[in-house]
Amino acid sequence: MMRAVLPRRFVPITATVLAVGAAVLVPQVTDQTTSQPTAVQAPAQVSTQTSGKHDDFVIVGHRGASGYRPEHTLASYELAARMGADYIEPDLVTTNDHVLVTRHEPEIGGTTDVATHPEFAARKKTKVLDGTPLTGWFTEDFTLKELKTLRAKERIPAVRQHNTVFDGHYQIPTLQEVIDLTKRLSRELDRPIGIYPETKHPTYFQQQGLALEPELVKTLNRNGLNRPDAKVFVQSFEVANLKALDKQLRIPLVQLTSSAGAPYDFVASGDPRTYADIVSANGLRDVARYADGVGPSKDQVIPVDATGKLGTPTALVRDAHRAGLVVHPYTFRVENSFLPVNFRSSTVAAESGNLFGEIAAYRQAGIDGLFSDNTDIVVAAEAESR
Numbered sequence: 001m002m003r004a005v006l007p008r009r010f011v012p013i014t015a016t017v018l019a020v021g022a023a024v025l026v027p028q029v030t031d032q033t034t035s036q037p038t039a040v041q042a043p044a045q046v047s048t049q050t051s052g053k054h055d056d057f058v059i060v061g062h063r064g065a066s067g068y069r070p071e072h073t074l075a076s077y078e079l080a081a082r083m084g085a086d087y088i089e090p091d092l093v094t095t096n097d098h099v100l101v102t103r104h105e106p107e108i109g110g111t112t113d114v115a116t117h118p119e120f121a122a123r124k125k126t127k128v129l130d131g132t133p134l135t136g137w138f139t140e141d142f143t144l145k146e147l148k149t150l151r152a153k154e155r156i157p158a159v160r161q162h163n164t165v166f167d168g169h170y171q172i173p174t175l176q177e178v179i180d181l182t183k184r185l186s187r188e189l190d191r192p193i194g195i196y197p198e199t200k201h202p203t204y205f206q207q208q209g210l211a212l213e214p215e216l217v218k219t220l221n222r223n224g225l226n227r228p229d230a231k232v233f234v235q236s237f238e239v240a241n242l243k244a245l246d247k248q249l250r251i252p253l254v255q256l257t258s259s260a261g262a263p264y265d266f267v268a269s270g271d272p273r274t275y276a277d278i279v280s281a282n283g284l285r286d287v288a289r290y291a292d293g294v295g296p297s298k299d300q301v302i303p304v305d306a307t308g309k310l311g312t313p314t315a316l317v318r319d320a321h322r323a324g325l326v327v328h329p330y331t332f333r334v335e336n337s338f339l340p341v342n343f344r345s346s347t348v349a350a351e352s353g354n355l356f357g358e359i360a361a362y363r364q365a366g367i368d369g370l371f372s373d374n375t376d377i378v379v380a381a382e383a384e385s386r
Contacts, residue, residue: 056368057363057368057369057382058086058087058326058328058368058369058370059084059085059086059087059369059370059372059375059378059379059382060085060086060087060088060089060196060328060369060370060371060372061076061077061080061081061083061085061087061088061089061372061375062089062330062331062332062371062372062373063076063089063090063091063104063373064076064077064078064079064080064088064089065077065079065080065083065085065373065374065375065376066373067160067333067334067335067372067373067374068162068163068374069163069166069170070111070152070153070154070155070163070166070167070170071104071111071152071155072090072091072102072103072104072111072152072172072173073152073166073170073171073172073173074170074171074173074177074178074181075166075169075170076170077090077173077178077181077182078181078185079375080375081182081185081189081193082185082189083375083376083379084375084376084378084379085193085375085379086193086194086231086369087193087194087195087196087231087233088178088182088193088194088195088196089195089196089197089198089371090102090173090175090178090195090196090197090198091103091104091105091197091198091200092175092197092198092199092200092212092216093105093106093139093140093200093201093205093212094139094140094205094210094212094215095139095140095142095143095144095147096140096141096142096143096210097143097144098210098215099144099174099215100174100175100176100212100215100216100219101139101144101147101172101173101174101175102172102173102174102175102178103139103172103200104155104200105129105200105201106129106138106139106140106200106201106204106205107129107134107136107137107138108136108137108138108139108150108172109124109136109137110136110155111152111153111155112137112150112151112152112153112172113150113151113153113167113168114137114150115137117149117150120137120142120146123137123138123141123142124136124137125138125141129201129204130201130203130204130264130267131264131267140205140208140210144174147172148171148172150171150172151167151168151169151170151171152167152168152169152170152171152172153167153168154166154167158349158350159335159337159349159350160335160350161350175197175216175219176219176223178195179195179219179223179225182194182195192231193231194231194232194233195225195231195232195233196232196233196234196235196254197216197232197233197234197235198234198235198236198237198256199212199213199216199234199235199236199238199241200212201264202236202238202240202241202265203238203240203241203264203265203268204264206241212241213241213244213245213248216234216245217245217248217249220232220249220251225251226248226249226250226251227250227251228250228251230250230251232251232252233251233252233253233254233292233293234249234251234252234253234254235253235254235255235256235295236253236254236255236256237256237257237258237263237264238263238264238265238266239255239263239265239266239278239290240265240269241265242255242290242291243290246290246291252291252292252293253290253291253292253293254291254292254293254294254295254326254328255278255287255291255293255294255295256294256295256296256330257275257278257279257294257295257296257297257300258275258297258300259275259296259297259299259300259303260275261274261275262274262275263275263278275300278294279294279296279300279316279319279320280319281315281319281322281323284316284319284320284322284323284325285323287323287325288323288324288325291325292324292325292326293320293325293326293327293328293368294316294320294325294326294327294328295327295328295329295330295371296316296327296329296330297329297330298329298330298331298332298362298370300314300316300329301313301314301316301317301327301329301362301365301367302314302361302362302365304340304341307341308340308341309340309341309342310340310342310343310358310361313365317365317366317367318366321366326368326369327366327367327368327369328367328368328369328370328371329362329367329370329371330370330371331371331372331373332355332358332359332362332370332371332372332373332374332378333355333372333373333374334352334353334355334373334374334377335349335350335351335352335353336348336349336350336351336352336353337349337350339353339354339355339358340358343355343357343358355372355374355377355381356377356380356381356384359377359378359381360381360385363381363385
């Protein structure tokens with residue numbers, strides 16, 4: 001039997017999630033402003049050979065390996081890299097003292113133990129986030145030192161009950177800590193690990209005098225990552241901040257889109273265009289003037305039909321490629337609740353379905369990469385496709 005020759009990012013397909021997870025460096029649980037990881041004994045690295053053919057399909061660890069660890073933690077990011085992700089994705093929000101940290105949203109009641117801290121009870125408030133009232137605790141009301149006293153927890157415990165084992169063990173990372181992690185892992189794994197940061201709710205933070213963009217540019221410059229060959233993408237669901245960043249950054253920018261609604265900066269300025277307009281052929285040609293890629297919701301690439309099954313691909317990939325844009329849709333997850341009906345294994349939301357099949361359908365549609373909570377499955381699917 002012939003032995004497969006795989007790119008270096010591939011881990012053995014027979015490796016279990018737990019085996020890979022054993023290699024993760026678990027950050028110390030301290031109350032200090034910064035923490036250093038403590039090494040857990042890692043298994044010996046398995047040697048793989050590189051292929052002569054360059055594989056340019058991009059695998060992004062969505063919020064890290066969030067199918068296996070609480071999202072946006074150093075442990076989640078590290079596990080995604082060890083599973084074979086090309087990039088890890090930190091969502092960026094800011095503290096009151098203007099330090100960029102990684103959370104999916106500025107509201108942190110659902111992803112940290114802040115509600116159990118009586119000293120922060122008075123910080124709970126209702127704010128208007130992109131036009132919608134939201135009650136909770138917000139990162140911009142905390143200093144970095146205060147945020148470092150909190151611990152991350154699983155965002156969707158009903159679906160990912162196994163991730164709750166790690167509740168309370170990890171701090172909220174800064175962007176700098178994520179960059180430091182990727183530098184260390186790039187050396188250790190002998191392959192570059194990139195970052196794919198998203199500016200979260202840029203208009204919201206600009207209105208509070210805590211704009212994300214200057215700090216992002218400053219951090220990338222400080223780390224030597226603002227150069228054309230740096231392994232970095234920057235993404236946003238808004239448009240104006242990407243256009244501004246296009247004048248300051250020399251790295252690829254990605255316009256995120258959704259299957260409903262409109263960029264909030266459009267809403268705030270009275271611009272009537274929607275995400276549907278952005279992914280039209282004309283809209284994508286306009287995106288190409290300031291960005292290098294588009295990150296659509298996966299149902300904008302292949303919608304589901306009236307029965308919930310995966311339908312027929314739209315023209316999005318073709319039109320994006322004609323405009324010179326790469327296409328990196330989100331989010332590919334293994335649980336039945338996130339899969340089209342024809343790829344589910346049962347009616348139980350938390351059980352695993354056929355993510356391999358869904359990935360194959362989207363690869364057939366011509367996408368250039370994808371975001372996934374389950375890096376190991378995407379890497380295994382890549383190996384099988386070769």
